[in-house]
Amino acid sequence: MYDIFGKRLPKFPPKYYLAMTESMAEERRVTLEQYLQGVVSDSVISGSDVFITGLKKFQLETFKLPCIKVVLKVYLPDGRQVNVDSKTSDSAERVLEAALYTLNVSRELVEYFGLFITHKDSEGAYSVVKKIAPFEIPFITIWHINDDSYQIDIRKWYTTPTTDAMLMGCGGAIDLLYAQAVQELEMNWSRPTEQQTEMLKELIKAENKVKFLETMQQVEHYSYxxxxxxxxxxxxxxxxxxxxxxxxxxxxxxxxxxxxxxxxxxxxxxxxxxxxxxxxxxxxxxxxxxxxxxxxxxxxxxxxxxxxxxxxxxxxxxxxxxxxxxxxxxxxxxxxxxxxxxxxxxxxxxxxxxxxxxxxxxxxxxxxxxxxxxxxxxxxxxxxxxxxxxxxxxxxxxxxxxxxxxxxx
CATH class of the missing domain: 2.30.29.30 (Pleckstrin-homology domain (PH domain)/Phosphotyrosine-binding domain (PTB))
Structure with missing residues (x-):
């Protein structure tokens, strides 16, 4: 990487060639952490193909997994399941693109969605645990957790509710936005008034997804x-x-x-x-x-x-x-x-x-x-x-x- 990025890379912490004391080991750990944070905070380095390829190779070698074909289960906010034909080495970016293609979401809208690790406890309480980084390998992530209460979900990846308008021309995207909005409404993440609640219930009953999403724009804490x-x-x-x-x-x-x-x-x-x-x-x-x-x-x-x-x-x-x-x-x-x-x-x-x-x-x-x-x-x-x-x-x-x-x- 130094041959490619040169002085753009932070200075690598010096090594200790003799036995380290506990304080020396802690100091080196801190300096290595700072170095790695500096590397990944540079968008030019972290977004490069050589960096992403190296990370994928590191993940596969760490967990000693062969590169084979698998069917990865990806879920929607309403519980529907999408089976993605992939490989154990496929990145989250690749898996997301394949899943959205299956859902008839335009390729130009991929950036508005992401893969997330979610959890549902024994009482049915739902929570979003983390967003899977684009270069992360979802198969390794979910395999490493090894707990059936965790799964991979597709959710929208933007925080401004008005961005919904940019996706309204795609039927597949509307389905995803609608499913997530209904889920968040049922979990009380959004806070509609009594009048809004009645109106939203009628729109859900009528399956008027576009009008429902337009109404949600006026709801407090929508998309939070x-x-x-x-x-x-x-x-x-x-x-x-x-x-x-x-x-x-x-x-x-x-x-x-x-x-x-x-x-x-x-x-x-x-x-x-x-x-x-x-x-x-x-x-x-x-x-x-x-x-x-x-x-x-x-x-x-x-x-x-x-x-x-x-x-x-x-x-x-x-x-x-x-x-x-x-x-x-x-x-x-x-x-x-x-x-x-x-x-x-x-x-x-x-x-x-x-x-x-x-x-x-x-x-x-x-x-x-x-x-x-x-x-x-x-x-x-x-x-x-x-x-x-x-x-x-x-x-x-x-x-x-x-x-x-x-x-x-």
Whole structure:
């Protein structure tokens, strides 16, 4: 890779040729983590064919799986199953394209959908666990989990509800949007009024999918991604927190021990950092933690949210740190959850969908169009870094190290 990308690659951490002490081993682990995060945060490198091919080879060699033909089960939000003829080595991008082709979704609309790992517990509660990265191998991901309560779902991959309009000319896409909208309505992820509820029920009964989706545009929290309930230390200990993300905001409902409800709503343009540490040896709780930085007047606040892990879960726990600005002082929130990577990705996806004139007011845009883009699968992709005066709160990137070091890699 150095021959191809040269000085674009971060400097590789030096090796220790003698026996390492515990502190030396920890230091090297941290520097290697920083190196890998730097590599994957560069959209030119992470989007190149040589990088993706190398990762696929690494996954196959790690799990020692032969390249053979398989039928991969992919599910829709309404429970329907699509059997995709594929190989054990096929990437998520390839599997998604094949599944959408079967569903008569136009090839030009593939970018609006993604493959997700979802979970349904013994009581039927549904949750989205993570998004499968385009270069990830879905067969290995679901095989490694080895739990029938997990499956691969096709879901839309955008956060702005008005984007639905761009897909309304394709019948296959309408079917997918309708199935997901009905599912989220039934799970109470969206919050219609009583009048809207009655109207939506009539439209479902009449199977008027287009009118149903048009009506959903007016429903509060339509197209939001909702996380499992958790626990936070803000505003006080043992506060129950429910986080939802969508339509350019993070919405957090806090239920305190004295039964008071407090709402935190933060626009994505105020967010400055989102980070998931790769190694957390001191975390022993059966949860993942995500840290957020917020601002309250002139005083910074650190908030830790612990979300409950599904029982007998085989997936690793991770911490997600989020920072956002309100005024001149940062607030910090830390969430520990099995959905940490999903939270991180969703926030960065919201940022990437911001209109350019709006983004310019708060962000510095750096276009990475160089000669190296010849090797990139996405040459027009840009890195987005926040233009905050304080250097501590910088660089919220769309490309995340969680793509490499996710729950099942």
């Amino acid at each position: 991604q909702k996380l499992n309930p958790g626990v936070t230390d803000y505003p006080n200990c043992n506060t129950v927190a429910t986080v939802s993300m969508g339509n350019n905001e993070m919405y957090c409902s806090l239920q305190t021990s004295d039964n008071r409800t407090e709402i935190i709503s933060v626009h994505v343009s105020k967010m400055t950092r989102c980070h998931v540490p790769l190694h957390q040896p001191e975390k022993t709780m059966d949860q993942q933690e995500c840290k957020l930085c917020l601002i309250d007047g002139q005083v910074p606040k650190f908030i830790s949210i612990l979300t409950k892990q599904q029982p007998e879960n085989t997936m690793d726990q991770q911490e997600c740190k989020l920072c956002f600005i309100d005024g001149q002082v940062p607030k910090l929130i830390s969430i520990r959850t099995k959905q940490a990577f999903l939270l991180s990705k969703w926030i960065k996806k919201m940022l990437s969908e911001q209109p350019l004139p709006c983004v310019k007011e708060n962000l510095e845009i750096q276009d990475n169009i160089t000669s190296s883009n010849i090797l990139s699968r996405n040459p027009k992709k840009i890195d987005v870094a926040c233009g905050i005066k304080d250097p501590i709160y910088t660089s919220l990137r769309e490309c995340d190290s969680s793509d490499l070091y996710d729950d099942n890699q």
